[in-house]
Structures are given as structure tokens and as C-alpha cells.
Amino acid sequence: xxxxxxxxxxxxxxxxxxxxxxxxxxxxxxxxxxxxxxxxxxxxxxxxxxxxxxxxxxxxxxxxxxxxxxxxxxxxxxxxxxxxxxxxxxxxxxxxxxxxxxxxxxxxxxxxx
Amino acid sequence: xxxxxxxxxxxxxxxxxxxxxxxxxxxxxxxxxxxxxxxxxxxxxxxxxxxxxxxxxxxxxxxxxxxxxxxxxxxxxxxxxxxxxxxxxxxxxxxxxxxxxxxxxxxxxxxxxxx
Numbered sequence: 001x002x003x004x005x006x007x008x009x010x011x012x013x014x015x016x017x018x019x020x021x022x023x024x025x026x027x028x029x030x031x032x033x034x035x036x037x038x039x040x041x042x043x044x045x046x047x048x049x050x051x052x053x054x055x056x057x058x059x060x061x062x063x064x065x066x067x068x069x070x071x072x073x074x075x076x077x078x079x080x081x082x083x084x085x086x087x088x089x090x091x092x093x094x095x096x097x098x099x100x101x102x103x104x105x106x107x108x109x110x111x112x113x
Numbered sequence: 114x115x116x117x118x119x120x121x122x123x124x125x126x127x128x129x130x131x132x133x134x135x136x137x138x139x140x141x142x143x144x145x146x147x148x149x150x151x152x153x154x155x156x157x158x159x160x161x162x163x164x165x166x167x168x169x170x171x172x173x174x175x176x177x178x179x180x181x182x183x184x185x186x187x188x189x190x191x192x193x194x195x196x197x198x199x200x201x202x203x204x205x206x207x208x209x210x211x212x213x214x215x216x217x218x219x220x221x222x223x224x225x226x227x228x
Contacts, residue, residue, distance in 0.1 A: 040222065043219045048216070099215075
């Protein structure tokens with residue numbers, strides 16, 4: 001079945017540094033979603049990508065939809081302590097019910113003030 | 114954006130008891146709601162998809178008689194963990210969508226601890 005693998009699994013960085021994480025799949029996706037989950041909370045949608053090659057920004061966050069449609073990248077510039085959390089990529093489960101999402105394995109980000 | 118709430122935010126119960134978790138869409142009508150489970154340091158795993166007025170669709174490996182889902186209205190879905198056991202301890206998260214193909218909005222989650 002479809003799987004989404006994220007790397008790195010975790011990152012520990014200094015405040016002000018830029019961050020890059022990626023999500024890869026063995027199958028093609030037509031939509032890529034990036035969520036952030038704060039500790040003890042539900043995920044919040046950060047960026048949605050709908051077109052191969054698309055580059056979309058949301059403040060300090062930038063995400064790209066890979067040309068092969070099998071990967072996506074999320075970059076965070078000038079990180080701040082509140083960027084701490086788990087970042088998940090997600091995509092539609094084409095083999096499942098309508099609207100069903102598959103979530104990636106997650107990247108844990110820790111930011112040292 | 115759309116707001117989804119869950120109640121309670123956390124619950125501790127004894128083994129063998131049943132626990133009900135509510136998921137509400139506060140400012141929109143949700144045609145579909147989803148229930149996820151997340152174990153520590155793991156990703157979200159979909160348990161079931163719930164459409165208003167119809168039976169929920171459960172994912173493979175999820176016992177429908179143990180995890181009862183009721184979606185009685187367009188703004189409320191409930192998940193009841195029946196005869197809870199310690200291995201059911203987890204973070205349960207719901208999400209809701211306005212319509213097909215729409216963005217999923219997630220609730221804040223309910224942490225369940227079964228002693």
C-alpha cells in the first residue's frame with residue numbers, strides 16, 4: 001500500500017537556523033499536505049500543494065511538490081522556539097475511501113533558544 | 114478556518130469500563146468525520162470514517178464492536194471505547210470536513226489512560 005516516509009526523524013537546532021525536511025513515497029500523489037502537531041494537540045494544516053513542481057509559502061514556511069510527484073519538501077527559515085513540534089506530511093489514500101488521508105512518519109523538531 | 118472541538122481533553126478510567134469521546138464541528142456542518150489514534154512517538158492512524166446518518170467505515174484491524182462510532186448529526190460524532198483495556202491507552206483525534214475533497218480540520222485530541 002501507499003506509505004509516506006519522512007526524514008529526518010528528528011532535528012535539534014539553534015534558534016535562527018533554517019530547517020529542511022522531506023517526505024517521500026513509493027507511489028505518486030496528486031496532493032501533498034504539511035501539518036504541524038504541537039505537543040498534546042491535534043495537527044494543524046500548514047501548506048497544501050496540488051500541482052507537481054508547485055512551490056508555496058506560508059510566512060517562514062516554504063513547501064515544494066516534487067516533479068516526480070513522489071516527494072515533497074518543507075523548509076522553515078529563521079526558526080523560533082514556537083516552531084517546536086512534529087511535522088507530518090500527508091496525502092490522499094487513493095486505495096481507500098474518499099477523503100481518506102495517509103500520514104507520514106513525522107519529523108520531530110526541537111529548537112534551542 | 115473551521116473549528117473542531119473534542120471532549121473530554123483527557124480521561125482516566127479503570128480497565129473494563131467504557132469511555133465516550135465527543136467530536137464537534139463548531140462553526141460548520143461536517144459531512145464526514147474521521148477518528149484517528151496516535152500512540153506515543155508514532156504517526157496518526159485512521160481508525161474509521163463516519164458519515165452523518167450512516168454506519169461508520171472501519172479500517173482493517175479496528176474492531177467495530179469495541180470502538181463504537183455514532184454520527185447522529187452534522188456537527189457531532191462520538192467514539193465509545195467499550196470495555197477499555199490498558200492497551201487502548203492512546204491519543205484519540207478526530208477530524209471533520211465540510212464536503213468531499215475539502216480540507217480536514219482536526220480536533221485537539223483526547224488522551225485516554227486506562228488503568
